[in-house]
Amino acid sequence: MKFWGVRLASILGAVAFCFLLEGVAQGQSSFVQRLFVLAGLYVTLAVSLNLINGITGQFSIGHAAFYQVGAYTAGFCASRFFAQLNLPPAAWLLLMMITSAITAGLAGLLVGLPSLRLKGDYLAIVTLGFGEIIRIFAQNQEALGGAYGLTVAPKIQYVWAAWLLAILCIAVCRNLLRTAHGLPFLAVREDEIASSAMGVNVTQTKVVAFVLGSMFAGAAGAILAHFESFVSPPMFTMDVSFTIVTMVVLGGTGSITGSVLAAILLFYLPEKMRDFTNIPLSGVAAAFVAISAAVFAIRWVMQNFHGSAKDRAIRYLGIVVGALVIWFISKALLGNVPSLKENIDGSKLRMVVFSITLVVLMLLRPQGMLGHHEFSWDWVRSKFGKPTVKEATA
Amino acid sequence: MTVLPDLLAGLEFSTLPQQLVNGILLGAIYALIALGYTMVYGVLKLINFAHGEVFMLGAYTALFTSWSFGFTQAGSRQDSSPGILIAMLIVSMTVCGFVGVLIERFAYRPMRSQPRIASLITAIGISLLLQYGGQLFLPSSPPPSISDKVNPFKGNIEIPLKPADSALLAQAEQLKAKVTSTKAAYDEQLKSEKDSFNLSPVGKGLRTASQDAERDYRNAIDKANKDALVITLPQGQVIMLVTTVVLMIILTWLVMKTTAGRAMRAASLDFDAASLMGINVNTVIAFTFFIGSALAGAGAMMNASFLGGTKIDTFFGMLPGVKAFVAAVLGGIGNIPGAVLGGILMGLAETMVIWAGYGNYKDAIAFIVLIVVLLVKPGGLLGSNKVEKV
Numbered sequence: 001m002k003f004w005g006v007r008l009a010s011i012l013g014a015v016a017f018c019f020l021l022e023g024v025a026q027g028q029s030s031f032v033q034r035l036f037v038l039a040g041l042y043v044t045l046a047v048s049l050n051l052i053n054g055i056t057g058q059f060s061i062g063h064a065a066f067y068q069v070g071a072y073t074a075g076f077c078a079s080r081f082f083a084q085l086n087l088p089p090a091a092w093l094l095l096m097m098i099t100s101a102i103t104a105g106l107a108g109l110l111v112g113l114p115s116l117r118l119k120g121d122y123l124a125i126v127t128l129g130f131g132e133i134i135r136i137f138a139q140n141q142e143a144l145g146g147a148y149g150l151t152v153a154p155k156i157q158y159v160w161a162a163w164l165l166a167i168l169c170i171a172v173c174r175n176l177l178r179t180a181h182g183l184p185f186l187a188v189r190e191d192e193i194a195s196s197a198m199g200v201n202v203t204q205t206k207v208v209a210f211v212l213g214s215m216f217a218g219a220a221g222a223i224l225a226h227f228e229s230f231v232s233p234p235m236f237t238m239d240v241s242f243t244i245v246t247m248v249v250l251g252g253t254g255s256i257t258g259s260v261l262a263a264i265l266l267f268y269l270p271e272k273m274r275d276f277t278n279i280p281l282s283g284v285a286a287a288f289v290a291i292s293a294a295v296f297a298i299r300w301v302m303q304n305f306h307g308s309a310k311d312r313a314i315r316y317l318g319i320v321v322g323a324l325v326i327w328f329i330s331k332a333l334l335g336n337v338p339s340l341k342e343n344i345d346g347s348k349l350r351m352v353v354f355s356i357t358l359v360v361l362m363l364l365r366p367q368g369m370l371g372h373h374e375f376s377w378d379w380v381r382s383k384f385g386k387p388t389v390k391e392a393t394a
Numbered sequence: 395m396t397v398l399p400d401l402l403a404g405l406e407f408s409t410l411p412q413q414l415v416n417g418i419l420l421g422a423i424y425a426l427i428a429l430g431y432t433m434v435y436g437v438l439k440l441i442n443f444a445h446g447e448v449f450m451l452g453a454y455t456a457l458f459t460s461w462s463f464g465f466t467q468a469g470s471r472q473d474s475s476p477g478i479l480i481a482m483l484i485v486s487m488t489v490c491g492f493v494g495v496l497i498e499r500f501a502y503r504p505m506r507s508q509p510r511i512a513s514l515i516t517a518i519g520i521s522l523l524l525q526y527g528g529q530l531f532l533p534s535s536p537p538p539s540i541s542d543k544v545n546p547f548k549g550n551i552e553i554p555l556k557p558a559d560s561a562l563l564a565q566a567e568q569l570k571a572k573v574t575s576t577k578a579a580y581d582e583q584l585k586s587e588k589d590s591f592n593l594s595p596v597g598k599g600l601r602t603a604s605q606d607a608e609r610d611y612r613n614a615i616d617k618a619n620k621d622a623l624v625i626t627l628p629q630g631q632v633i634m635l636v637t638t639v640v641l642m643i644i645l646t647w648l649v650m651k652t653t654a655g656r657a658m659r660a661a662s663l664d665f666d667a668a669s670l671m672g673i674n675v676n677t678v679i680a681f682t683f684f685i686g687s688a689l690a691g692a693g694a695m696m697n698a699s700f701l702g703g704t705k706i707d708t709f710f711g712m713l714p715g716v717k718a719f720v721a722a723v724l725g726g727i728g729n730i731p732g733a734v735l736g737g738i739l740m741g742l743a744e745t746m747v748i749w750a751g752y753g754n755y756k757d758a759i760a761f762i763v764l765i766v767v768l769l770v771k772p773g774g775l776l777g778s779n780k781v782e783k784v
Contacts, residue, residue: 059511061518114769121441121514122768125719129761136758242522249515284530292500299504344530351526358519363504366512 014167018160025159033159037227039267040162041220044169046247046263047256048216051173053245054253055182056209057189058116059124062131063244066214068236069107070100070221072138075150075231082153089156093226097165097219104218105211107134112210116203131241139233149232156226165223166260169216173256174374185209189254239351246354250361252368257375262368269353273346282340284349286331291356294323295363302364405750411555412625413749414742419631421741422638423701426693427718428725428733428740429645430494430686436662436728437682439510443517444497446715447524448687452490452694453706454532457540459485460699465541474546479699482544483637486695487688494687495680503676528708537705540698547629555623566614573611576604630700641692642734645685649730654681662728713757717744720764726777735775 025036049063074096082092115126138144145151176182184205187195196202225231247266251258297319305312334340361368427449434442459482464471501520505513528534580600587597649655660668661678669675697714698704721740725732740760747759767774 059514115765118768118772120510122772124514125441126761126765126768129716129764133758133761136755140754242518245515245518281530288527296500339531348526348530351522352530355519355522355526359501359516359523362508362512362516362519363501366508 010171014171015164018163018167021163022158022160033157034227035268035271036159037157037162037223039264040159040166041224042244042247042263042267043166043260044162044216044220045244046251046259047166047169047173048213048220049244050248050251050253050256050259051176051185051216052209052213053248054255054259055173055177055189056185056206057253058206058210059120060127060210060213061124061241061245062111062127062129063213063217064236064238064240065111065127065131065134066104066108066217067221067224067240068134068138068231068233069214070104070218071225071231071236072144072150072221073100073103073218074222074225075152076144078152078154078226079150089154090158090161092154093156093158093161093223096222096226097161100222101215101219104221105215107218108211108214109207112207112214116206116210128238128241131236131238135233135236145232147233149230149235150225152225152229152231154226155229162220162223162227165216165219170256170260172212172216177256242351243354246358249368250357252370252372254372255368255370255374257373258368258370261370266354266357270347270350273349273353276346278343279346279349280331280335280340281342281344282334282337283327283331284344284352285334285340286327289330290323290327291360293326294319295360297322298364408623409749411623413745415625415627417742417745418738419635419741420701420744421721421738422635423693423697423737424714424718424721424740425734425737426638426641426689427714428721428737429642429730430690431719431722432725432727432730432733433658433682433686435722436730437658437665437679438502438506440502440513441517441719442502442683442686443514444501444520444524445686445690446711446713446718447521447528447708448490448494448497448711449690449694449714450528450706450708450711451493451524452486452691453698453704453710454528455486455489455691456482456695456698457538457706460540460544463544465544467538467541472543474544476546478544479546482699483692483695486691488691490691490694491684491688494683494690498680498683503679525708525712532708534707537707539705544699545630547633549629551627551629551632553625553627555625558618558622559620562614562618566611566618569607569611569614573604573607576600576607580604628700634696634700637692637696641689645689645730648685654678658682713760717760720760720767723764723774724767726774729774729776732774732776 021036025033028036045063045067049060052058052060052063077096077099078092085092087095111127111130115123115130118126139147176185184195184200187198187200188202188205192202224235228235243266247263248259250266251260251262298316301312301315301319305315427445430445430448431442434440434445460478463478463481465474497520501516502513505516580597580603583597583600587593593601649658657668657673657678658681660671660673661675661682665675668678693714694711698706698710704710717740718737721736722733723736724739725734725736740763743759743763744756747753747756
């Protein structure tokens with residue numbers, strides 16, 4: 001009874017959260033509403049890619065392709081069938097999410113079946129390649145609007161839809177990991193050969209993860225298409241794929257909580273940076289210098305210092321202060337270089353920040369922010385000095 | 395099944411030899427880049443994602459070198475000499491070599507003890523950093539290009555494969571006499587005309603006759619040349635091909651005959667055993683990165699100066715990089731002759747796609763080839779098919 005009570009409360013809570021967000025967004029400008037929806041979509045994309053990359057351990061870097069398949073499916077269907085069916089917008093959007101999920105899932109099956117025989121870096125390149133092929137194909141199809149793209153007829157802008165999908169995606173991934181159906185995914189990630197010896201159908205597991213991840217990306221695409229009421233090939237370039245990969249890697253490959261946090265953080269940060277319009281180039285160059293110096297100093301401490309945690313923290317603090325000093329000095333020095341006297345827009349720094357995040361993360365904390373850890377109420381309880389469920393039952 | 399005949403009917407076979415030659419020229423550049431991928435993979439088992447960006451930096455270095463010689467966009471300098479080209483080549487190769495070594499030292503070496511996927515993510519990060527970070531500091535909009543005045547070899551070499559029909563050519567020559575005579579008559583009439591824009595009826599008749607004769611002559615010449623096959627090779631591109639071959643010969647000598655090359659081959663065969671045998675593997679890896687990146691620099695310099703004023707931006711290396719990577723996989727990654735073979739095949743594949751009228755898909759072909767190779771023969775054409783064991 002308690003089991004179903006918790007379930008019901010969670011579902012009601014999730015739905016309530018979505019409509020709360022909708023309510024908050026209603027009063028805001030269209031720009032803020034856009035942020036709300038896109039953040040939800042990126043959470044979906046990051047968590048669904050995490051299912052493939054982190055949980056099953058198949059490093060895919062072409063997730064934008066399935067996002068695109070979903071968006072184009074919705075766009076294509078809307079232009080042909082929306083007027084005939086005469087459905088209310090919410091029902092139509094739901095129908096499109098399901099349709100797009102199915103086509104994206106089929107695309108995932110098509111890509112996954114042959115390429116999941118490959119490993120590691122080869123798989124990465126092939127998924128990247130498939131992403132590009134799908135984009136170039138759409139760009140050259142007159143029926144799909146070619147390079148101009150498709151106009152999607154009904155503009156449906158529901159904040160709740162994006163977040164409901166995100167929560168559904170999180171719930172599916174979380175519950176998968178909690179049940180016996182999810183164990184093969186983890187087994188495949190840890191050791192393919194050992195898990196196949198234990199009777200896990202490795203290929204099937206990988207393909208299921210791939211198709212499931214693609215389906216969520218496809219459904220996200222349907223929401224995007226109806227939100228922007230426009231889809232075009234440049235919306236789904238490699239940049240989008242790399243953005244999603246950065247979110248998964250930053251959050252911690254395998255941690256759903258990590259992916260959610262990283263998706264929101266990495267989506268919000270560049271949007272915030274747009275507000276800064278006059279960033280001196282010398283400051284950016286100085287930041288490169290300071291960050292590299294700090295990263296290698298921290299690495300040195302990590303490897304060569306074996307004192308107490310407190311002494312270690314003091315050294316890290318010293319490095320951060322030192323990096324700031326280096327930044328100030330080199331900014332003053334570089335300010336004299338004529339070619340660095342320009343000012344640039346914060347929006348140009350988006351991908352630069354992502355790439356630095358990737359490299360710095362790999363150098364300092366390759367497992368990502370949270371590693372394999374997840375958020376849990378037990379953890380919250382333990383922070384308040386109460387025993388965790390395990391301790392209480394033991 | 396009418397697709398195949400339709401496809402064949404759309405093909406223009408008379409341009410095929412020229413396209414094949416173009417493909418080989420393009421393939422030579424891909425081969426130079428592919429060598430860098432294959433050498434690094436051979437030693438470290440790492441796909442150096444940032445290799446395309448080293449290629450891009452090579453093109454920028456060549457651009458800046460040409461500017462320092464006075465070939466700026468304003469175009470103040472007109473004359474060039476082979477010495478300037480050689481200087482650009484050497485500067486590009488050296489700068490790229492050191493960039494490659496720096497990337498290895500600060501990004502890849504710390505990752506060596508980590509799982510391979512961590513190195514891959516670092517490589518992607520470095521690649522994105524050079525693309526987007528470079529965009530802030532390097533001139534990129536409007537994309538500059540190396541002035542074509544820097545290339546002193548302007549002429550074309552024409553290789554006739556099949557001469558024009560001599561009988562038709564002779565007929566055309568006969569028509570030429572008529573062209574001269576009618577033109578002379580018209581010129582003569584023109585002298586006596588008062589207003590050259592408002593001719594008398596006699597003048598108009600002579601003008602029409604002259605124009606008709608000219609047109610007949612052109613038609614006859616075109617008809618005679620219709621079956622002729624001539625391959626046109628710009629001299630600069632021939633020099634590019636020769637330089638590529640020379641660089642490859644030097645590379646072969648370096649790898650097969652020198653001590654450093656032997657150390658490289660040993661590290662490629664068995665990394666740990668090589669270090670136990672007293673080989674300094676860090677030096678060997680740095681050396682490998684230097685050579686591979688220098689070759690990419692040479693390819694970039696020649697691509698940017700000889701292949702017709704290519705625009706340079708920070709994404710200049712992305713597609714050549716991907717195509718060269720595919721070339722390396724196609725030839726068998728880790729295999730040096732394989733990279734050259736793969737590069738040339740990739741160049742040919744690309745020009746063939748353009749020739750067949752699918753120019754829009756010329757960037758997709760690389761990925762299609764990659765997927766087919768990895769599924770059919772993952773070891774590549776010249777590589778071995780190893781199965782991973784427990």
